[in-house]
Amino acid sequence: MTRRLGLVLPILLIIGWEVVAIIVNNPFFLPKLETVIPVLLSPFSDVLGTGSLVDNALVSIERVVFGFALAAAVAIPLGIGMGRFSVLNDFFDITLEILRPVPPLAWVPLALAWFKIGIVSIVFIIFIGAIFPILLNTVDGVRGVKNTWIEVGTTLGASERQVLTKVVIPGAAPTIWTGLRVGFGISWMCVVAAELLPGPTSGLGYLIMYAYNLGEINVIIAGIIVIGLIGLVVDQGFKAVEKRWFGWRGLER
Amino acid sequence: MTLSINDVSKTFVSDDAETIDALSHISLSVNNEEFICILGPSGCGKTTLLRIVAGLESASSGSVSVDGIPVTRPSPKMAMIFQEYSLYPWRTVEENVMLGLELRGVNKPDRVTAAEKFLDLVGLKGFERRYPHELSGGMRQRVAVARALAIEPSILLMDEPFGALDAQTRNRMQYELLRIWEKTKKTILFVTHSVDEAVFLADRIVVLTQRPGRIKEIVTIPSVRPRERTSDEFGQIRRHLLDMIKEESDLVQ
Ligand SMILES: Nc1ncnc2c1ncn2[C@@H]1O[C@H](COP(=O)(O)OP(=O)(O)OP(=O)(O)O)[C@@H](O)[C@H]1O
Numbered sequence: 001m002t003r004r005l006g007l008v009l010p011i012l013l014i015i016g017w018e019v020v021a022i023i024v025n026n027p028f029f030l031p032k033l034e035t036v037i038p039v040l041l042s043p044f045s046d047v048l049g050t051g052s053l054v055d056n057a058l059v060s061i062e063r064v065v066f067g068f069a070l071a072a073a074v075a076i077p078l079g080i081g082m083g084r085f086s087v088l089n090d091f092f093d094i095t096l097e098i099l100r101p102v103p104p105l106a107w108v109p110l111a112l113a114w115f116k117i118g119i120v121s122i123v124f125i126i127f128i129g130a131i132f133p134i135l136l137n138t139v140d141g142v143r144g145v146k147n148t149w150i151e152v153g154t155t156l157g158a159s160e161r162q163v164l165t166k167v168v169i170p171g172a173a174p175t176i177w178t179g180l181r182v183g184f185g186i187s188w189m190c191v192v193a194a195e196l197l198p199g200p201t202s203g204l205g206y207l208i209m210y211a212y213n214l215g216e217i218n219v220i221i222a223g224i225i226v227i228g229l230i231g232l233v234v235d236q237g238f239k240a241v242e243k244r245w246f247g248w249r250g251l252e253r
Numbered sequence: 254m255t256l257s258i259n260d261v262s263k264t265f266v267s268d269d270a271e272t273i274d275a276l277s278h279i280s281l282s283v284n285n286e287e288f289i290c291i292l293g294p295s296g297c298g299k300t301t302l303l304r305i306v307a308g309l310e311s312a313s314s315g316s317v318s319v320d321g322i323p324v325t326r327p328s329p330k331m332a333m334i335f336q337e338y339s340l341y342p343w344r345t346v347e348e349n350v351m352l353g354l355e356l357r358g359v360n361k362p363d364r365v366t367a368a369e370k371f372l373d374l375v376g377l378k379g380f381e382r383r384y385p386h387e388l389s390g391g392m393r394q395r396v397a398v399a400r401a402l403a404i405e406p407s408i409l410l411m412d413e414p415f416g417a418l419d420a421q422t423r424n425r426m427q428y429e430l431l432r433i434w435e436k437t438k439k440t441i442l443f444v445t446h447s448v449d450e451a452v453f454l455a456d457r458i459v460v461l462t463q464r465p466g467r468i469k470e471i472v473t474i475p476s477v478r479p480r481e482r483t484s485d486e487f488g489q490i491r492r493h494l495l496d497m498i499k500e501e502s503d504l505v506q
């Protein structure tokens with residue numbers, strides 16, 4: 001029932017859009033539904049000579065996966081260390097607190113200066129965007145591991161290493177996963193934003209900017225819809241894993 | 254197996270350099286296969302004493318030794334059952350019980366066999382695949398007991414394990430514990446603040462004073478078992494213990 005209720009607004013928006021589009025009757029301002037749907041329905045055919053929707057989406061996804069994986073590979077071990085050893089936390093804390101409020105896109109000029117135009121720059125921006133939510137959640141998750149759980153482990157004979165692998169990591173996993181989910185969402189925003197900037201010659205962000213330059217508003221809207229749908233599908237994937245593996249978090253008592 | 258507590262005192266120093274004397278000059282020599290109850294008012298240092306014996310906390314002065322060897326960290330000869338629920342919510346009942354053996358590198362089939370044996374002993378056959386949140390409080394403490402027994406310790410340290418249970422469940426758990434104790438021949442150090450529980454279970458009851466806990470008296474209970482909770486003999490012992498505790502609590506007023 002609630003799922004069905006959630007569909008009402010999108011349908012109303014689509015109807016409203018179509019009505020306004022007919023009234024305005026200006027494809028350079030708001031194109032009609034009929035001009036957007038064909039673009040979405042032929043995802044494998046070339047769009048404005050930039051490659052197909054799928055090609056561009058794959059390029060964006062590839063970039064995100066690189067940057068995101070790199071961020072996770074740095075943030076999770078660092079976060080576990082910081083959560084477990086206050087020395088590490090004290091060492092990194094201030095630096096990270098200064099860097100954290102800087103929006104990922106503020107790094108663009110520096111990224112271009114360091115890595116030139118290209119995938120390295122984009123991956124760097126995504127890395128910056130994803131690392132903080134993953135790191136902060138990992139630290140939180142590790143700190144939230146109950147002391148009793150750790151002590152049970154040591155009384156049962158766990159070494160320092162085993163405490164980490166058998167107690168701390170599984171205990172913190174749900175929170176770390178939340179960090180990954182949030183981090184991925186930000187990565188996805190970062191890749192599209194980075195592709196809007198001069199430089200890239202592929203990707204969904206590039207495609208919609210290119211369409212803007214040609215006045216093809218219907219392609220822009222189709223691109224936005226694809227960006228939204230991919231974000232949604234990935235997020236649902238994260239949620240499904242959360243429910244399957246980390247459902248215990250909500251059920252503790 | 255001999256456990257001896259030699260002149261143990263413990264002073265905590267809080268962050269603002271305030272000191273709290275928790276235990277004062279505790280000496281106790283525990284015989285093999287003996288059931289000792291430690292009885293005392295809330296905050297008198299019972300948990301602290303047990304944690305020092307377990308090697309989770311160090312004494313400010315004095316020492317604890319098992320078979321003549323000083324305890325400085327958790328030892329496989331002892332297993333602890335904590336005052337609060339301590340099962341790992343992400344592990345099934347069976348996986349919780351198997352943890353100690355897993356940490357020692359025992360292979361899976363042997364772990365499963367052991368888990369089966371100890372779950373059977375605590376009356377939880379058939380619950381192997383359940384998760385802790387699916388169990389009642391009493392069942393969870395049984396799992397904790399099975400998990401402790403699975404590493405085959407000679408000493409069981411139990412910190413008010415039945416404190417959170419209703420009276421009926423608690424009585425049943427006391428019976429069961431005696432049955433397990435007779436079957437497995439463990440030495441048990443059992444903390445409680447229930448006079449009734451102590452009189453029902455113990456060979457000897459160590460009565461502690463208000464904080465800082467000192468030994469007020471050690472009461473030996475006639476070794477008949479099972480005990481009639483309402484018999485005259487135990488009624489007298491109970492009265493004696495209650496008087497002592499009242500004396501202690503009157504001191505604070
Ligand atoms: N880590 C600690 N730091 C500072 N003070 C502590 C610490 N652990 C315990 N204490 C203090 O030592 C005293 C004894 O605590 P303990 O937990 O051993 O009492 P207890 O007899 O187990 O009480 P209860 O019956 O309520 O469980 C208390 O006053 C407590 O505040």
Ligand SMILES: [Mg+2]
Binds near residue numbers: 299300301336412
């Ligand atoms: Mg206690």
